[in-house]
Amino acid sequence: MAGHSKWANIKHKKAKEDAARGKSFTKLVKEITVAAKEGGDLIGNPRLRTLVDKAKSINMPQDNIKRAIQKGTGELPGVSYEAFTYEGYGPNGIAVIVEVLTDNKNRAAAELRHTFSRTGGNLSENGSVSWMFSQKGVIKGTGLKLSEDELLEALLDFDVDDIEKSEDLFIITCASKALGEVRDELVRLGMKVDDANIEWVAKDPTDLDDSQSESVIEFLEALDELDDIQNVYSNLA
Secondary structure (H helix, E strand, O other): OOOOOHHHHHHHHHHHHHHHOOOOHHHHHHHHHHHHHHOOOOOOOHHHHHHHHHHHHOOOOHHHHHHHHHHHHOOOOOOOOEEEEEEEEOHHHOEEEEEEEEOOHHHHHHHHHHHHHHOOOEEEOOOOOHHHEEEEEEEEEEOOOOOHHHHHHHOOOOOEEEEEEEOOEEEEEEOHHHHHHHHHHHHHOOOEEEEEEEEEEEOOOEOOOHHHHHHHHHHHHHHHHOOOEEEEEEOEO
């Protein structure tokens, strides 16, 4: 699989655990608020529709969803969030891209820099690692009663790059412009879509031994725990 595997599966399981504890509400509310700035109509704003579907799947109260949308559209006063992308290297030279959504850039940057430095990693200039990645549509979900080959055949008419199955989890990578139509087709085929986003996918994933991978995953998890961090991507295979 291009750029997924260990971290993608761990992050998916962690997201489910966070959702069960209500911990993922805060990050998702921020995403909904920012997405709603492009319009509060779910039909005309597919990104917002995906986020609202995700919020419903983790039992976020409807009032929370409504308020987040209204803050984004300006119907209600709210905090102004800014999006930033940081690049750097983690343990064992693993390339990392971090997406931040924050109301305080200085705080977010300081926490990020501290987490990198205490693990032996380092932040670097924009463009220093992003050339190793491509932006792709990535859909994660469960519930399909198909094999990888059967699903690939069912999606032949779509711009799909790769399909990976790990236990009951499917990860489908497609062209970014095809994300919406591939997601809709997967729902039609019976998938329960947990996540559908444009992600940074490594062009040439790096294999590490188990002990090296463990230190990288601990680092990625530490980043993911920071309140201002929305997404963490790496080239760990």
